[in-house]
Amino acid sequence: MNYRVLYFASLRDRAGMDAEQINSLATDARGLYHELRARHGFTLGEERLRVAINGAFAPWGQTLHEGDEVVFIPPVSGG
């Protein structure tokens, strides 16, 4: 399926891009992150990240649908 992935902070620096369209066999965010981690060499483990799907926080195991926007949220540091 096709997903749109946005990258922020250290993930953006590692990936070398803000966003990408990805065609993947992964059916949830966990599977998708494993795939992208291998591809881009992300060092942050799943336990350090949160997931957002279509602009809302979501569980790692939530089923993805065609065209979903998926964001892996590194530890935040606003304020």
Added chain:
Amino acid sequence: MNYRVLYFASLRDRAGMDAEQINSLATDARGLYHELRARHGFTLGEERLRVAINGAFAPWGQTLHEGDEVVFIPPVSGG
């Protein structure tokens, strides 16, 4: 001895004046307050008040000297 007494808040309303010069036999703030309480009909007991002598908080039993400025401080309500 002669003392200058300043009144604030409800004590000022009761006394009907901001300040007075007083000639008294009292040698400490406690004695002076008892005298003034009788004269002006103050309803606040010693336990509700603090004493300031010459612009600084002082104990009730501190010896007064000629010309001292004595203030009985009602419960405060700034802020």
Added chain:
Amino acid sequence: MPKFELSEREIDAQALARGLAHARAGACATFEGWVRDHNEGRAVLRLDYQAYAPLAQSEGERIVEEAREKFAIVEARCVHRAGTLAIGDLAVWVGVSAAHRGAAFEACRYIIDEVKKRVPIWKNEHYADGESGWLHPDNTPVEPGQR
């Protein structure tokens, strides 16, 4: 510059806040006390503050100094109004800057709490029913007969 001030004029909160700025300050907590339109269920029209100015000044300074000793702060200031105020007027302003927010919040809270407990300033509220009264620190009337 005094760290505590009794002011007969309007308080300029913005200018005061600018005075707390420092390159090593990452946090600034402020508190403003505004004149409310009610107290203990009674409609308030305006209020007067009376103060024993020399002692208010020295006790206010002492409180800010205590805050500087107790908390890791950079700057702190407090200004309290005297005179007659209307609903919505700024009655007291406290501002604290610090490297980190915990100290800024705690020192700001400490200063306003102690000012309300210890500084010889008295609030006389004027009510819609034509009465008025001096208040306790807990905002109840000083003399039960007043109400």
Added chain:
Amino acid sequence: MPKFELSEREIDAQALARGLAHARAGACATFEGWVRDHNEGRAVLRLDYQAYAPLAQSEGERIVEEAREKFAIVEARCVHRAGTLAIGDLAVWVGVSAAHRGAAFEACRYIIDEVKKRVPIWKNEHYADGESGWLHPDNTPVEPGQR
């Protein structure tokens, strides 16, 4: 009017504070986060904030709404900067008005604490030694190798 805002422009703290005014509000607590000249012992020159804007907006709104449910407050607002900031710049502003000061302080503290924990905004600090790095919520670098 949104209760939480991500802003590319300078924050107007005074205008925001005026928006909290209400006749039944007797207390106003504010918090300002300023860009400090140091962090963890390193000299900081400037910083950039990156944000996942739609989620930052909705999560920020949720936090302010939580504060309104948890504490007896009248109004609350929070504005967070995005983009590049210099030392001393106002990075985040929180303001809360309430009838009484306890609720104002607690809600203000709640909002800034939760914003720093939950809102998807990231700080990239640029150091005097030419390096830069994304920070953790505890202000340590995200990747140990960065330092």
